[in-house]
Amino acid sequence: MHVNSSDREIARSKASMTCTVLVVDDDPACRDEYCDALENLGYTAKSAASAPDALQQIVESPDIGIVITDLEMPTMDGMSLLSEISQRFSPNRPIVTLVLTGHSSLQVATKAMQAQASDLLSKPVSAEQLADALRRASAHYFATAYRFQITTLTTRIDPPASRDRASNQGSRPTEEDLQAFTSMLLKFQHNKYKFFDPAVLMGPSWEILLDITDATLRGEAVPASSASASTHVPLSTALRHINNLVEAGLVRRWTDPNDKRRKLLKLEPHTAIAMQRYLETAWKLQPQIG
Known part of the structure; x- marks a missing residue:
């Protein structure tokens, strides 16, 4: 996968506003290829050889905000990983998932979207396709992070206890x-x-x-x-x-x-x-x- 100079220029302008991207694939050659491509595009990349390893890294690294996962993996496949991320992490922190597959179909796409994947990329993936997908994922990540932050701020300004008191006592904000x-x-x-x-x-x-x-x-x-x-x-x-x-x-x-x-x-x-x-x-x- 070759990354041209225009992609690198875009990457430099975005480098300061990207979260860490986790690549999940049981094929070490694929992991290395995509991690190299991500770093050439200006992203910070980590990798995991399995879905359980990926889940552990997400738990330990709050900077991980985008996960790119293959679907065909032993023990725990990519769809199961997507479901775990959707149920365990997405309600509490901004995280965006993308799917890599060599067997794209309407059924696969439907299952991926149901598991809240934001994009589905069919192998082989060109540098341009990867760059476009990551731009969309980054925009989605920061928009989600922004909404989480606003929710946190609103709770801080008007915490649940205060809202309960207000509803019970008819009080107003100070x-x-x-x-x-x-x-x-x-x-x-x-x-x-x-x-x-x-x-x-x-x-x-x-x-x-x-x-x-x-x-x-x-x-x-x-x-x-x-x-x-x-x-x-x-x-x-x-x-x-x-x-x-x-x-x-x-x-x-x-x-x-x-x-x-x-x-x-x-x-x-x-x-x-x-x-x-x-x-x-x-x-x-x-x-x-x-």
């Missing part, structure tokens, strides 16, 4: 609670302007961009009508803001090949990277609050 929450909102608001031009993100443009980001993280395009509906403004106003995002080079728009009446939207690659950086920085803001 001034300190509201000040901390306001500080959090302001920090998130100011943070986005480090990565995007404020003039472009006026009005509902930010809501539209977040909606397209959500779809992009799932590896999907979003219809322009759906992105417009994510706002609370007239359709004509929302479409005007979509035009602004397209003209600013943040969003790609094209005609749905299956329905010529419909326009599809997706983040441009550099926008996806900027959103990853925004999400990571926003995630790191939490310890500074309150």
Whole structure:
């Protein structure tokens, strides 16, 4: 697997915002090949020779955020590993799984998706395919990590005990609670302007961009009508803001090949990277609050 110079350039720009990637395969040659490719792309890589070894490493290494696993392994196969990760780890920490298989089929893909795998790659995997899959996985990881962080912060500001007291006694948040929450909102608001031009993100443009980001993280395009509906403004106003995002080079728009009446939207690659950086920085803001 050869990694070209453009992939390395992208990797250098992403190196500071990637989590550790764990490669799980019982074939040592495959493990070495993929670990080398990951490191050439700027990712920190670890490897495991079996599913039990992988589970142990995930327990011991909270920095592992992406797992790439083969399906055909002795003792415990890749599907079982996916199920274990989904049930044991995903509810409590951000972790994204990808599947490598030499026998891709609709049945395999369906089982992998049911086990919450975010991507399925058919062997042999090219450097370009691996790089694209990891970009999507990284974006998904940081978006998930961001949601975990927000949940943690919300719990800290308004812990369950306080919520119970509030429901039982009719109490309201204290001034300190509201000040901390306001500080959090302001920090998130100011943070986005480090990565995007404020003039472009006026009005509902930010809501539209977040909606397209959500779809992009799932590896999907979003219809322009759906992105417009994510706002609370007239359709004509929302479409005007979509035009602004397209003209600013943040969003790609094209005609749905299956329905010529419909326009599809997706983040441009550099926008996806900027959103990853925004999400990571926003995630790191939490310890500074309150």
